[in-house]
Amino acid sequence: MRVKLDDYAVTELVSKVKAVKDDSVEVGEIAYLNGNHSRANLKTTVMAFDNARANVINEAYSLGDYAKGHVECHEIVKGNADVQTVPLLRVKNDKAELTHEASIGRINEAQLMQLMAKGLSEEEAAELIIKGLLRE
Numbered sequence: 001m002r003v004k005l006d007d008y009a010v011t012e013l014v015s016k017v018k019a020v021k022d023d024s025v026e027v028g029e030i031a032y033l034n035g036n037h038s039r040a041n042l043k044t045t046v047m048a049f050d051n052a053r054a055n056v057i058n059e060a061y062s063l064g065d066y067a068k069g070h071v072e073c074h075e076i077v078k079g080n081a082d083v084q085t086v087p088l089l090r091v092k093n094d095k096a097e098l099t100h101e102a103s104i105g106r107i108n109e110a111q112l113m114q115l116m117a118k119g120l121s122e123e124e125a126a127e128l129i130i131k132g133l134l135r136e
Contacts, residue, residue, distance in 0.1 A: 019046065058087050060088070065095045067095075
């Protein structure tokens with residue numbers, strides 16, 4: 001996805017991906033905050049399992065006065081999955097602001113155990129957690 005924002009324009013780019021087996025996924029989001037007071041939020045969630053591979057590149061370029069952008073990437077891996085996330089931020093205006101956060105981890109063990117204690121198998125519990133994360 002690629003967007004170019006003029007004055008006071010606002011966008012939110014949201015990607016949610018589940019990769020399994022031997023899937024190979026490329027996610028790219030780019031926001032050009034050309035306009036004054038433009039705003040962008042790029043949010044990506046990737047779940048990769050088995051031998052899946054995922055490459056996530058989120059870019060934000062802040063050119064306008066008081067433009068503001070945020071890049072957020074969350075990835076969960078299980079098995080031999082390979083995930084890479086790259087936030088690319090470039091500010092070309094001293095009145096603009098860009099931020100980012102990224103996390104790569106695994107399924108929360110406490111949540112998994114709690115669901116299993118309620119009678120779900122490990123696979124069912126993991127699937128429920130994944131569905132919840134993808135719905136956020």
